[in-house]
Amino acid sequence: MPGSTGDQLLELVQLFERVRQAMSGVVQALWPSVSLPEGLGELAEKLQGARRRLRLWKISACHQGAREAWAMVKTRYPKADPNHMAEVGPAGPDGKEIPVSLMYGQVELAAKYSQQDCKLDSLLDGIEEEYNQLV
Structure with missing residues (x-):
């Protein structure tokens, strides 16, 4: 039987945080003089460039x-x-x-x-x- 919904949610939250940190690192490396965007949507928008x-x-x-x-x-x-x-x-x-x-x-x-x-x-x-x- 698959894990409980709570376990899956915790796993998704951890994955989300890892993705956010990775995207933040890339944005910071490519645009060192610009402040980091707050949300994941803003990070994704910045990474399009x-x-x-x-x-x-x-x-x-x-x-x-x-x-x-x-x-x-x-x-x-x-x-x-x-x-x-x-x-x-x-x-x-x-x-x-x-x-x-x-x-x-x-x-x-x-x-x-x-x-x-x-x-x-x-x-x-x-x-x-x-x-x-x-x-």
Whole structure:
């Protein structure tokens, strides 16, 4: 015989609380500067924008990574021309072009450090307006 109605109700209340906590955690991670919604309905409504928020986060992180990479290049080679680099790519001491794929391994460690420096709320500043212009 199945458990009593009281047992099922207690189980549902516990499940509801776990779902609410999980949803609150996701909302807090994606929108760190916004206060948490009170009810489960408000949480669900906020989470409907999660996919867009994650897309914005990825775009912003990509922009930040490019800025940091360029800053490292300019620190090492102050006379480097960004337009020339974008057209030609990196060149070795012999003047021959270095395939970009060979450069990825050298910047991976620096990328990990820059990710630690970039907080989500600062990454997303202004990116939403930029994204809206693209769409």
